[in-house]
Amino acid sequence: MINSIQERRIKIENGYELYLEIPEKEYLFSYDENVSIENAKDLLSQYLQVHQDDARLDHVQIKHDKNNHSVNIKANLIYEGNDHTKAKYIPDHLS
Numbered sequence: 015m016i017n018s019i020q021e022r023r024i025k026i027e028n029g030y031e032l033y034l035e036i037p038e039k040e041y042l043f044s045y046d047e048n049v050s051i052e053n054a055k056d057l058l059s060q061y062l063q064v065h066q067d068d069a070r071l072d073h074v075q076i077k078h079d080k081n082n083h084s085v086n087i088k089a090n091l092i093y094e095g096n097d098h099t100k101a102k103y104i105p106d107h108l109s
Contacts, residue, residue, distance in 0.1 A: 015040040015107070016064050029069065029092040034061065038078070041085040044107045049078045054087045062091075069093055 018040055022033040036057070045053045054076040062069055069091035077086045 015044050016061060019061060023091075026090065028094055029090060032058075032069075032087075032089050032091050034058070034087040036085045036087070038080075038083040038085055049076055049085060051076060054089075058087060058089055067091070 015036065018037055020035040023030040024033075034057075041049070041057075045057075051074055054074050055071060058071055058074065062071075070093075072090040072092055074087070074089040076088075079086055
């Protein structure tokens with residue numbers, strides 16, 4: 015699923031706004047059809063880890079766009095004052 019995510023970033027004062035668009039079928043299958051902030055944060059953490067991005071997440075939002083057959087996640091990425099984070103295991107359902 016990670017490889018099918020489309021990403022867009024917009025520079026803001028203290029970092030970036032990150033927009034992810036995930037194909038509906040893949041998201042719903044991976045997260046048992048549960049569109050929630052908790053699952054959005056999990057996916058964002060995994061996504062950032064895969065891309066070796068040490069940003070901290072803030073203001074996470076998620077929307078299921080049924081007309082476009084996608085799940086859209088928006089979050090602010092903050093880089094100032096960050097320490098390098100340790101790598102974590104990536105679950106098979108997100109590979």
